[in-house]
Amino acid sequence: MKNWRKLVLATLLLLPSLAAAQDFPAKPIRLVVPFPAGGPNDIIARVIGQRMSEISGQPVIIDNRGGQGGVLGTDAVAKSQPDGYTIAISSAGALAISPSMEKVAYDTLKDLTPVTLVATVPEMLVVATNVPAKDIGELIALAKAQPGKLNFASSGPGSLPHLAGELFKLTASIDIVHVPYRGAAPAVNDLLGQQVKMTFLDLPVLLPQIKAGSLRPIAVGSPERAQTAPDVPTTAEAGFPALRIENWYGMVAPKGTPKEIVTTLHRLATQAMADPAVKEKLTAQGASLVGDTPEHFRQFIANETAKWAKVIKDAGVETAK
Template identity: 75%
Template sequence: MKALRVLFLGLSVLLPAAAAAQDFPAKPIKLIVPFPPGGPNDIIARVVGQRMSEIAKQPVVIDNRGGQAGVLGTDAIAKAAPDGYTIGIVSASALVINPTMEKVPYDVAKDFAPVTLVTTVPEMLVVASNVPAGDMKELIALAKAQPGKLNFASAGVGGMPHLAGELLKLTASIDIVHVPYRGAAPAINDLLGQQVQMAFLDLPVLLPHIKAGTLRPIALGAPKRAPTSPDVPTTAEVGMPDLLIENWYGMLAPAGTPEAIVTALNRLANEAMNDPQVRQKLADQGLTVAGDTPGHFRNYIGSETQKWARVIKAAGLASGK
């Protein structure tokens, strides 16, 4: 009899969750983007979110919450109701780099329910047009001949472009100076104006300038060449296989979201990402569609945290928490 009561209680908990998942989504979904409109995070959310809306027959409403390199918007996801109706697409900087470098208001391992890795974005190393280096070998030789004289721009302290530059310094044993900007656009403006000499940045924001010939590509930090820039070698091809640098964006729900709802979100997101038009739109931006399981994405976040923690420690970038 006692066993039957326990079974009944267990079913009374599971059945409502299962029923909710079967009907999910029954109302609009809010998709938080922790950056202003126009950047890669926003583009990804709008392309994938639009297809999710069409499949689910419910609106997917983009909510841009910029600030503190993605920390503010990411914290809003953590503090949302865990019902699947407020989710977000978050970058590596907010989930891996910032929490390693400084104190943030959320615990990545405890405050989120990973849904799926959405896209990976290779970082490309470019130089200003007046830099007398046409390839990686020449650039490293130039930096070694002028220690502390060459600057590398980033989209802000703690972002993937910043860590990419630090990894280049460590891998090539060169002394180059970090110049942080508030976003990729002002960093590119100063590259074009020859105020800084080089930068690793997300491929999508660099493509127009590479195609126009106003910035010179050196290498792509990805396992294979990008279809949008087939003539640019990978870092492995130029003899630096450890300089593998890809930004990435993943979908999260708040911790406590029922597993059945997380599974439904995963299924919906992956169906959207597998749509040929979605894949093509993202590929045109230099983005590679990923898509995986919640468990695999959780493990991926863990492995990326370990990788970049080593770089942060070696570069002396971690502040006291």
């Protein structure tokens, strides 16, 4: 009898949450972007969020919470109520790299619920126009002929462009010097001014300068050539398949978000990504839409975390942990 009463009580307690899950979303959803407005993460979130709003009939409000390379905004979501009304589209840095580089207040796979991998964006290796190398083989030969003389810019210590450069060093067995900047814009400015020699950055950031002939593209880190730069070979085509480097953006919710709500968020996001207008807008930004399952995205995050943790260790990158 006691067990039966406990079962009835537990069922009664669950009824409000079950009803809430069935009615979801019944009010506006706050979509946190852990970077300032205008960047790739923000553009992707706004395009996806707008279509999710149209599909669900509820506003999807973009909340830009930049700081610490995406960590602060991602942490805010990890600490939010697990009701589906506060979610994020965060990046590779905050979800898979920063936890190995510095002390962060969350464990990605323990404190966040993966919803779906939204998009990947290839990292492009470019050089300043005063660098004589025309392809990756010539660039490596130049670096080996001048060990410690060539440098590469990044958007900051521990950023994906920084680790991309470190992976390049390890893969090609070359000695090039890291020059960190506070963001991609100043890195590109100094590259244009020929104060640094090369960089890996998100393709959309570099595309205007590539089209203008102000920077020379060497290779793209995606498995296939980019639609927005079809003449640029992949790193695999250039003989370096291990030098696969893509930034990525994925939707996450707080730990404990009910499965039914995660399923609804997944449906809204993947339906938004399937929309031809959404695909057209984001393809023009150099992004490839994905839309996998929560389970696959969880494993993807685990694999990316292990990959970059190994690069950090093997390259002897200084961490703040």
